[in-house]
Structure formats: structure tokens, C-alpha cells
Amino acid sequence: MQGVGERGWEVGMDDIPVKAAPTLFHPDLLEIPDDGSPPYLKGHRCRQCGQLDFPKLSPCPSCWGEEFDVVPLSRKGVLYSVTDVYIGQAGMKTPYIFGYVDLPENLRLLCQMEGAPGTFCCDEVVELTVGTIRTTTEGAPVISYKFKKVA
Numbered sequence: 001m002q003g004v005g006e007r008g009w010e011v012g013m014d015d016i017p018v019k020a021a022p023t024l025f026h027p028d029l030l031e032i033p034d035d036g037s038p039p040y041l042k043g044h045r046c047r048q049c050g051q052l053d054f055p056k057l058s059p060c061p062s063c064w065g066e067e068f069d070v071v072p073l074s075r076k077g078v079l080y081s082v083t084d085v086y087i088g089q090a091g092m093k094t095p096y097i098f099g100y101v102d103l104p105e106n107l108r109l110l111c112q113m114e115g116a117p118g119t120f121c122c123d124e125v126v127e128l129t130v131g132t133i134r135t136t137t138e139g140a141p142v143i144s145y146k147f148k149k150v151a
Contacts, residue, residue: 025133025144029055031072032130039130041145043071043105054107075128076150077101080108084117091134091142101126101147114148125150 024030032039044056048065054073059066082099097113097120112133113120120126129148132141 022132022141022143023136025142026055030130030145038075039128039145040072040075041109041128043073043107044068045071052105052107054109073107074104077103077109077126077147079120079122079124079126079147081122082113082120086117091136093135099126099147112144112146114146120149 024032029042030039031042041054042056043052043054045052045068046060046063046065047067047069049060049063051060051062052071053060056068058068060068078101080100080102082097084095084097086095088094088096095117097115097117099111099113099120101109101111103109113126114129114131126147127150129146130143131146133144133146134142136142
């Protein structure tokens with residue numbers, strides 16, 4: 001929950017007191033509209049050959065084109081593979097979950113999953129969400145895309 005804690009510090013999503021504002025990890029990958037509409041991942045379609053990539057690959061690996069259009073990607077996909085991580089890197093609260101999600105656009109994404117370890121299965125439908133993926137050394141949350149089970 002976001003808010004102000006007992007000591008006047010901002011409280012992050014995991015109720016960890018932080019002194020710094022949240023940081024959006026790679027805003028070139030994720031769009032969080034100001035109007036309250038759902039967030040979406042940004043695909044990049046080559047204007048020359050039409051190849052769609054996430055993240056943006058420049059030049060285009062198919063035709064060497066260098067002009068791209070941003071395309072909103074589907075918010076739902078199918079979980080291809082999943083793993084629970086119990087020993088992680090600094091700044092990441094364990095356990096956490098990573099999975100590969102297949103989108104209808106024929107893209108496979110490596111993503112952090114939102115949920116409890118041991119609860120995801122391959123071939124489940126999952127949907128895009130936004131949440132804390134780690135914290136900085138100052139304790140500020142780093143926000144990015146995640147996928148969660150469809151409610």
C-alpha cells in the first residue's frame with residue numbers, strides 16, 4: 001500500500017519505509033496511461049518489414065530497418081514455463097517467481113509473476129499488471145510490468 005508511515009516516510013508497496021519516490025523501470029517497455037486506462041507493454045513494429053519485437057531491437061534483425069511504430073501488446077497471455085526463486089539477488093525480496101509468457105502476437109516474454117510461489121502452472125492464462133519488482137539501495141520501489149493469474 002502506498003501512503004505515509006509512522007515516521008513520515010512514504011511507505012512502499014511492501015510496507016517498507018522509503019525516502020525516495022518510486023522509479024519506473026524501463027519506461028520504453030511499459031506505458032502507464034495518466035487517464036487511468038490499463039497499462040500496456042510497448043511492442044515495436046518495423047515500418048519496413050512489419051516485424052514486431054519486444055523489447056525494441058534496432059536495427060530490425062530481419063531487414064535492418066531503423067524506423068518503428070509503437071504497438072500496444074495484448075494484456076493477456078499463456079504461461080509457457082515458470083520457476084520459483086528462493087535465493088535471489090540483492091534488492092529482490094525472496095521468494096519470487098519468474099515465467100515465460102506467450103502473447104498472441106507470437107512473442108515470448110520473460111517476466112516476474114505476481115502471486116504466491118508454487119501456485120502457477122504451465123498453460124494458465126495470465127494478465128499484465130504493474131508492481132514492485134525490486135527496491136533500490138535507498139529502499140525506493142522499482143516499478144515495472146509483471147503478470148498475474150486471471151481473476
